[in-house]
Amino acid sequence: xxxxxxxxxxxxxxxxxxxxxxxxxxxxxxxxxxxxxxxxxxxxxxxxxxxxxxxxxxxxxxxxxxxxxxxxxxxxxxxxxxxxxxxxxxxxxxxxxxxxxxxxxxxxxxxxxxxxxxxxxxxxxxxxxxxxxxxxxxxxxxxxxxxxxxxxxxxxxxxxxxxxxxxxxxxxxxxxxxxxxxxxxxxxxxxxxxxxxxxxxxxxxxxxxxxxxxxxxxxxxxxxxxxxxxxxxxxxxxxxxxxxxxxxxxxxxxxxxxxxxxxxxxxxxxxxxxx
Numbered sequence: 001x002x003x004x005x006x007x008x009x010x011x012x013x014x015x016x017x018x019x020x021x022x023x024x025x026x027x028x029x030x031x032x033x034x035x036x037x038x039x040x041x042x043x044x045x046x047x048x049x050x051x052x053x054x055x056x057x058x059x060x061x062x063x064x065x066x067x068x069x070x071x072x073x074x075x076x077x078x079x080x081x082x083x084x085x086x087x088x089x090x091x092x093x094x095x096x097x098x099x100x101x102x103x104x105x106x107x108x109x110x111x112x113x114x115x116x117x118x119x120x121x122x123x124x125x126x127x128x129x130x131x132x133x134x135x136x137x138x139x140x141x142x143x144x145x146x147x148x149x150x151x152x153x154x155x156x157x158x159x160x161x162x163x164x165x166x167x168x169x170x171x172x173x174x175x176x177x178x179x180x181x182x183x184x185x186x187x188x189x190x191x192x193x194x195x196x197x198x199x200x201x202x203x204x205x206x207x208x209x210x211x212x213x214x215x216x217x218x219x220x221x222x223x224x225x226x227x228x229x230x231x232x233x234x235x236x237x238x239x240x241x242x243x244x245x246x247x248x249x250x251x252x253x254x255x256x257x258x259x260x261x262x263x264x265x266x267x268x269x270x271x272x273x274x275x
Contacts, residue, residue, distance in 0.1 A: 013110035022076040023146035149238040158201030
C-alpha cells in the first residue's frame with residue numbers, strides 16, 4: 001500500500017497540503033493517508049517553575065482538530081485516513097522515527113514555520129526533515145491547487161550519476177505518477193557548448209531512466225531560477241523533482257532570492273528525493 005504521511009499544525013498552509021495529499025491519493029492506486037501532529041509538553045514557566053498541564057487533555061484536543069481535518073478530506077477522497085497524535089519536544093525527530101517504523105512512501109507537507117521564507121525553509125521542520133534523508137518529501141506551496149500531473153521535471157547537475165542519483169527511490173516516485181519525464185540541466189559555466197562530462201552524464205541517466213522515455217534539456221542561462229521558471233511555463237510542468245546533495249545543493253537551492261519568489265508565487269510542488 002502507498003502510505004502518504006501528512007504532518008499538520010492546523011495552519012492554512014498545512015491544511016492545503018493535506019487537501020493536496022488527498023487528491024494525490026485519489027490518483028495513486030492502493031493509497032492511504034496518515035494525518036500526523038506532534039504537541040509539545042509544557043514543563044515549566046519562564047521562571048523555571050512547573051506549570052500545571054493536562055497532557056492527556058491537550059492530546060484529546062489535537063485529536064479532535066485532526067478529526068476536523070479528516071472530515072474535510074473525506075469530502076475529497078474515500079481512501080483510509082489514520083490519525084496520529086504524539087507528545088514530543090522534538091517534532092522532526094519524532095516524525096523521523098515514525099517514518100522509519102511505518103513504511104511511509106512519501107511525506108507531503110507545506111512550508112509553514114514563519115512569515116519570512118528564510119525562516120520557513122532554513123532551519124525549518126520541512127528542511128530539517130529533508131536533511132534526514134529518510135523518504136521523499138513533497139513540499140506543497142501555500143497557494144498550490146491540485147491538478148492531475150502530466151509532466152515531471154527532474155533537475156540534475158549530471159555529475160557523478162551513479163553515486164548521486166538514488167535510482168530506486170527516484171523510480172518509486174516516478175511510478176506513483178506515471179508522467180512524462182523532462183530531465184533538465186541548467187549550467188552557466190559552459191555557455192558555448194555542452195561538455196563531454198555532461199554528455200557522459202546524459203548517457204548514464206538515459207540508461208538509468210530508459211523505462212520512462214525521458215527527454216533531456218541543457219539550458220545555457222546564467223540565472224538558474226529564471227531558467228527553471230521559464231521551463232515550468234513552457235512545458236506545463238506539474239511537479240519538480242530535486243535530488244539535494246547533503247549540505248550543499250539543497251541549502252543553495254533554498255537560500256537563493258529567486259527560490260524565495262518561486263516558493264511564494266509558484267503553484268508547482270517540489271519533491272526532494274534523498275541521494
